[in-house]
Amino acid sequence: MxxxxxxxxTQKGVVAVPIPNKELPTEKxxxxxxxxxxxxxLCLTSLMSNVVCFxxxxxxxxxxxxxQELSGNHTRFIGYTRQEKTILLSTVAIGAVCGVLPVIVGIxxxxxxxxxxxxxxxATVSTFLIPILAPLHFYMFVILRFLQGxxxxxxxxxxxxxxxxxxxxxxxxxxxxxxxxxxxxSSIFSMPVAGELCSSAFxxxxxxxxxxxxxxxxxxxxxxxxxxSPEDNKFVRPAELAEIELNKSEEAIHDxxxxxxxxxxxxxxxxxxxxxxxxxxxxAVQLIHIYSPVFLHDVGGYSFEKTGFAAAVPVLFQFLVKxxxxxxxxKIHGISETTKIRIYNxxxxxxxxxxxxxxxxxxxxxxxxxxxxxxxxxxMFGFNGGGFSKCSALVSRQYNHFVxxxxxxxxxxxxxxxPLIVSSILKQGTVAEWRIVFFVxxxxxxxxxxxxxxxxxxxxAPWTDRTIKHSATKNTPLYQTKV
Numbered sequence: 001m002x003x004x005x006x007x008x009x010t011q012k013g014v015v016a017v018p019i020p021n022k023e024l025p026t027e028k029x030x031x032x033x034x035x036x037x038x039x040x041x042l043c044l045t046s047l048m049s050n051v052v053c054f055x056x057x058x059x060x061x062x063x064x065x066x067x068q069e070l071s072g073n074h075t076r077f078i079g080y081t082r083q084e085k086t087i088l089l090s091t092v093a094i095g096a097v098c099g100v101l102p103v104i105v106g107i108x109x110x111x112x113x114x115x116x117x118x119x120x121x122x123a124t125v126s127t128f129l130i131p132i133l134a135p136l137h138f139y140m141f142v143i144l145r146f147l148q149g150x151x152x153x154x155x156x157x158x159x160x161x162x163x164x165x166x167x168x169x170x171x172x173x174x175x176x177x178x179x180x181x182x183x184x185x186s187s188i189f190s191m192p193v194a195g196e197l198c199s200s201a202f203x204x205x206x207x208x209x210x211x212x213x214x215x216x217x218x219x220x221x222x223x224x225x226x227x228x229s230p231e232d233n234k235f236v237r238p239a240e241l242a243e244i245e246l247n248k249s250e251e252a253i254h255d256x257x258x259x260x261x262x263x264x265x266x267x268x269x270x271x272x273x274x275x276x277x278x279x280x281x282x283x284a285v286q287l288i289h290i291y292s293p294v295f296l297h298d299v300g301g302y303s304f305e306k307t308g309f310a311a312a313v314p315v316l317f318q319f320l321v322k323x324x325x326x327x328x329x330x331k332i333h334g335i336s337e338t339t340k341i342r343i344y345n346x347x348x349x350x351x352x353x354x355x356x357x358x359x360x361x362x363x364x365x366x367x368x369x370x371x372x373x374x375x376x377x378x379x380m381f382g383f384n385g386g387g388f389s390k391c392s393a394l395v396s397r398q399y400n401h402f403v404x405x406x407x408x409x410x411x412x413x414x415x416x417x418x419p420l421i422v423s424s425i426l427k428q429g430t431v432a433e434w435r436i437v438f439f440v441x442x443x444x445x446x447x448x449x450x451x452x453x454x455x456x457x458x459x460x461a462p463w464t465d466r467t468i469k470h471s472a473t474k475n476t477p478l479y480q481t482k483v
Contacts, residue, residue, distance in 0.1 A: 029240035032225070032233060033166050037178055039222040040162055043120060044155055044179065046215045048186035050127045051092055051148050053194050057207045058085060060198035064138040084138065088145050093412040095149020103154050104405050108260050111228040112161045112401070116154050120219030123151035128212035131205035153408055155182065160404030163393050165229055168244050170330055172393045177326020177385030183285075184319035248397075249465040260402055264463040267478040270395050271403060273455025277388035279410050280349055280448025281381060284356070284441045286418035288314060288378050291437075296374070298429045301365045313371065314378035321382030329386030337394065337458030345387025345456070349449035352380040353442035360435035360442075391456055395475065397464040 058080060080088070106115040126147035134141040159179040167175035190211070197206045227233040230244050265271055292314065329344055355377035362370045396403045421440060426433050455474050462468040463477060 029243045030235070030237040032235045032237075032240060033230065033244060035225055036162065036166050037175060039218065039225050040158065041178055041182065041185070042218040043116070043215075043222050044158065044182035045185040045189065046211070046218050047119065047123050047152055047155055048182045049190040050123045050211050050215060051152055052186050053190040053207050053211055054088065054145070056191050056194040057198060057204050058088070060204045062135070064135060064141065087142060090415075091142050091145040092149040092152065093415050095146040096153045097149075097409055097412045098146075099150040099153025100157075100405050100408050103157050104260075104402055107157055107161055107401050112158060112165075113223070113226055113228050116158050117219055117223050119151040119154040120215055120222075122147055124212050124215040124219070126151070127208050127215065130208045156404040156408040156411075157401040160392070160396075160400035160402070161228075164396075164398050164400045166244065167393070169247050169394075173326045173329035173386045173390045175326075176389045176393055177322050177329075177382075180385060180389060181319050181322050184315050184322070187315050188319065249460070249467070260399055261463045261477075262402065263479045264477040265396065265399060265402060265461075268395075268461055268463075268476070269455050269474045269478075270391070270457050270461065273452045273474075274388045274392045274395070274403065275406055275410065276448050276455075277345060277349065277384075277391075277452030278407050279414065280445050280452075281384050281388070282407075282410055282414040283418050283421075284349075284352060284377075284445050285381055286414045287422065287437070287441050288374065288381075290418065291422060292374055292378075294429075295359075295434060296367065296370060299362060299364055299366075299370060299431055299434055301367045314375040317375050317379040318382045321379040322385050323382075325383040326385035326390075329390060338456060341387055341391045341394075341456050341458055342453045344383045344385075344390070345452055346449055348381055348383035348387045349445040349452075351383075352377045353445040353449075355380065356438045356442040356445070360438040362431070364431055388452055388456075391452075391458065394458045395461050395464075397460050399464065 061079060064080075103115060103119075126144045130141065130144050133144060159176065162179065163172060163175045193210070194207045197210065198204050200206075225235070230236045230241055236244075325344060325347075329340055332340060335343075355373050359370065359373045359377065362373065392403045392407075393400050422437055425436050425440070457472060457475050459471065459475055460468065461475050461477070462471045462480075
């Protein structure tokens with residue numbers, strides 16, 4: 001078999017440029033790409049964990065300037081006010097938005113390795129300094145949270161860049177799914193660790209010190225393994241390199257310094273569909289992550305002690321579904337990639353919408369039914385790895401870091417929009433109000449999925465390979481650079 005084998009998605013008039021006269025080596029491929037995948041997963045989890053560990057630790061942190069002396073057998077303190085907590089939470093989102101443009105430019109100019117490692121070191125230092133500076137002055141704490149947000153801005157661009165460079169076209173779904181699990185794995189790790197340390201003799205400061213040390217360790221390992229291109233990695237065997245590069249264009253493989261065609265990407269209809277699908281998904285995910293504990297407590301009747309565990313069940317289930325969906329989307333054959341993408345995205349957004357609608361009919365005190373439906377709704381989002389996320393990788397190829405960077409902005413935007421929607425509806429926390437909340441978010445999901453399916457394609461856009469002379473309208477940018 002030669003590397004010049006064409007993709008099953010190649011249409012008449014679309015030229016796939018193979019690697020000429022290059023035979024696949026007969027030796028067994030190595031596993032360096034999987035080491036890159038796992039080490040990157042750990043780094044992404046670490047970056048997110050540095051951010052989310054505050055969400056639990058704030059419950060056992062004294063406010064700035066408060067005494068931490070023991071009163072009896074307990075440490076008594078007032079803690080941060082609601083307004084201060086809001087500032088500390090929103091500052092991360094602001095930092096992430098501000099960091100997107102420098103990250104995009106940095107990846108284009110100096111490569112992902114330097115940018116991502118710098119973000120890891122920034123996260124390490126800022127997290128380590130929180131126990132030292134936060135007690136001294138509130139706005140020092142705010143600055144450190146902003147720096148954590150800046151470091152978090154590299155997450156989705158890194159997912160796009162690594163999938164483009166290190167995943168073969170046959171493993172796009174696996175890489176995308178695995179690399180986007182950091183939202184789940186960070187919660188699974190940080191919440192119980194923070195809970196244990198806060199209630200131990202080490203106290204809340206140990207939470208931040210531990211997370212900082214873990215960041216330092218995992219990024220040091222990643223830096224030793226990773227290179228921007230598998231071609232430049234001394235551990236990659238020729239057989240593994242050939243497998244990674246199979247059916248990729250010469251431009252996608254070798255042209256790492258070409259200027260990113262921002263206007264062409266931003267004016268491509270299929271890219272609009274990807275971003276619209278992502279936005280619908282993210283709005284509903286924010287609803288689950290922020291308000292599921294409130295719903296389970298107020299409507300389901302769970303106690304505060306049981307609510308924390310109950311709210312973690314859907315996140316764990318989503319992680320498992322995401323890994324299954326990403327792997328299966330690569331292994332299913334017999335239907336076109338475009339059809340698979342539409343099916344997986346419809347399961348992710350459409351099926352989740354159905355379960356959200358069902359949640360609207362949960363009655364007061366039906367905690368188990370509410371938890372089951374919440375878990376199913378959350379789990380279905382795991383199929384997005386084979387939906388709009390995989391579509392992004394297949395359409396934008398070597399420029400996926402930019403497309404995924406917009407996902408980063410959409411996350412921050414959804415963190416603002418979702419609370420606004422919920423707060424405008426949820427006045428008393430009644431079952432009827434919750435029903436409207438779930439119906440509105442289900443409608444958003446269905447509309448966004450319909451638009452995505454209409455615009456979706458699995459074929460590379462012409463700006464990824466200038467030898468493509470003809471492409472479908474949905475994949476043709478409204479603005480085209482003359483070459």
